[in-house]
Amino acid sequence: MKNRNSKICTSLFVLCLIMHFAALAQKKLTVLANKPVAPVAPTMWGVFFEDINFGADGGLYAELVKNRSFEFLNPMMGWKELKQNGKGKTLIINRGNEKPANPRFARITVDSAQYGLSNEGFRGMGIQKGKQYNFSILAKKGDGNINVMIELVNATGKKIGSTSLSNFSGEWTKQTASFTTTDTAVKGRLNVLFEGNGFIDVDMISLFPQETWKNRPNGLRADLVQMLADLKPGFIRFPGGCIVEGRELQNRYQWKTTVGPIEDRMSIMNRWNVEFRAPRNAPDYFQSFGIGFYEYFQLAEDIGAEPLPILNCGMACQYNTGEVAQMDQLDPYVQDALDLIEFANGAVTTKWGKVRADMGHPAPFNLKYLGIGNEQWDEQYIERYKEFEKNLQQKHPEIVLVGSAGPSPNGPRFDYAWKEFKGSKAGLIDEHYYQSPEWFFKNATRYDNYDRKGPKVFAGEYAAHGKDDTVTESKNTWFSALAEAAFMTGLERNADVVKMASYAPLFAHVEAWQWRPDLIWFDNLRTVGTPNYYVQKLFANNKGTHVIQVLQDGKVLAGKDSIYASAVLDKTSGEVIIKLVNAATAPTSYEISLAGVKLNKNRATIEVLTSPDAYAYNTLDQQKNIYPVQKTMGIKGNNINVSLPPMSLNVIKVSIR
Ligand code: AHR
Secondary structure, eight states: OHHHHHHHHHHHHHHHHHHHHHHHHOEEEEEOTTOOOEEOOTTSEEEEOOSOTTSTBTTTBOOOOTTTTSOSSSTTTTEEEEESTTOOEEEEEEOGGGSTTSOEEEEEEEESSOEEEEEOBTTBEEEOTTOEEEEEEEEEEEEEEEEEEEEEEOTTOOEEEEEEEOOOOSSOEEEEEEEEOSSOEEEEEEEEEEEEEEEEEEEEEEEEESOOGGGOTTOBOHHHHHHHHHHOOSEEEESOSGGGTOSSGGGSOOGGGGSSSGGGSOOEEOGGGSSSOTTSOOTTOEEOOSSOHHHHHHHHHHTTOEEEEEEOOSBOOTTTTOOBOOGGGOHHHHHHHHHHHHHHHSOTTSHHHHHHHHTTOOSOOOOOEEEEOSSOOHHHHHHHHHHHHHHHHHHOTTSEEEEEOOSSSSSHHHHHHHHHHHTSOOSEEEEEEEEOHHHHHHGGGTTTTSOSSSOEEEEEEEEEOOOOOSSGGGGSOHHHHHHHHHHHHHHHHTTTTEEEEEESOOEEETTSOSSOOOSEEEOSSOEEEOHHHHHHHHHHTTOOSEEEOEEETTEEOBSGGGEEEEEEEETTTTEEEEEEEEOSSSOEEEEEEETTSOEEEEEEEEEEEEOSOTTOOOOSSSTTSSOOEEEEEOOBTTEEEEEEOSSEEEEEEEEEO
């Protein structure tokens, strides 16, 4: 018995010693909660939208018909003839200058037997059971009398919805018909069947779900917009990206051709159509501009984001032709910028303000930022930028101009651009970094010593590019997201310099992508947030109003023991929000004291994003492999004890008095 008691005493003693040393070893962090060091710009975390990876046509734009106006290089691409007894025919007619933005239409000739055109959609059409679909067609009756049967079929050819149209006019007229589907189809098709004798001219053959974002006609896919709205982005950059530049100037993005009635918006080949070799090429990738600048501004307004259009500055993509507009021919490009400001903000009595009003938005869109060029470099860029700056500053000093630092995060082009911009009127400089995860970890301190006097930073395109795998969504690993999270603590800590940041690219169709990783993957019916998406969401949903310091032994915590930290105060909600990234493969814990404030008991939460597998990722079939989990936290006095799982992003939120 004596022996047993002495053993218990010894064990207790050892336990006490362990606890004592553990307490001594407990790492401590101090958050200077009552000393805001800089405001966080409301625009801090935003999104970058480009029509790449079928992001617009075949993605965000809810139109289900591909090549609806026969304007692809091959006018019948996406269409298949349905013939009975070999009868009936389609003739593509080009009306040239009569309708330069939409020159082609199809003349359908029918001879007793039914004849049809079948559209394959964008890698099939995603159709939901029991929902309303709206068909429309521009048609002009020719000789004879023709009726049109409209059928939606699934991959096996089974009919899952139908309607019909008749009594066509002898003038070009839009006819519409709606129907409700009887089944779901992942890869549906639309059959447009012509019956009778004679001919009929058709154009703009279109099918939309009734349920678009806000149920708007010509609308956007509601599930994809919801993913954006959930981020609560501070801004939306559009329309790109290299798409702004075009492979050559002729193919550049011109906003004026993207507004007004959709049948008058001129389709062009999407530059990502031919950028890469098979299987990443996309011969059927065109821009219908069904989403044009009006829709982008409207989207920005809907999701509470500042619109940030990027305009061509008289330069084609420097990775492609690199051709530039002659300096004495730059006026139309500058005029496009001036007119865009009028389109967005001008009174309805102005030329472009009226276009906006006629499209349904008399109130201004309140444009504040304008990007001059996308990813440009060298003297030819600065020369052109200055021309824009001179004109825009004179007429619109209220607009913040965004200049480009080129495609890399450092090097001679980058240094040259920054040197030139220091003396300019540019408010923000757009930096791009597509780098390894290691680069992102290492660059968590990138902005700690940046010049505070020059233009501010717009981290306009970034993503950690890790190892490749054959599964489509697999490039979006947890490790890449963790590296971005570590880096983002550095952006947040330096919110006095970094005013905007956006991951890129935003969307990718799993069957039609050209570039990965991407923030959000989708197919025709589903969408999935990557681990990188949830990192963005945790930062953007917790951006606070002011930066406060997190210190360990009086120093910034950016990589010591593989821990990265930042914190903000939210003066509106009365909260302190601390972000801690544990990039180590072992757990660790901290005692965090919040200096200068009193904590409200029972009002602390922690949201944790983690996976034990650095190379884990989310897929459309397994959407929550990496997904934030929220818990409440206990508070002792004015301190918080937190244990950080290995490889985790932790967002701690405490209410203060
Ligand atoms: O995000 C994909 C591309 O990367 C963008 O179009 C371009 O700006 C950058 O090179």
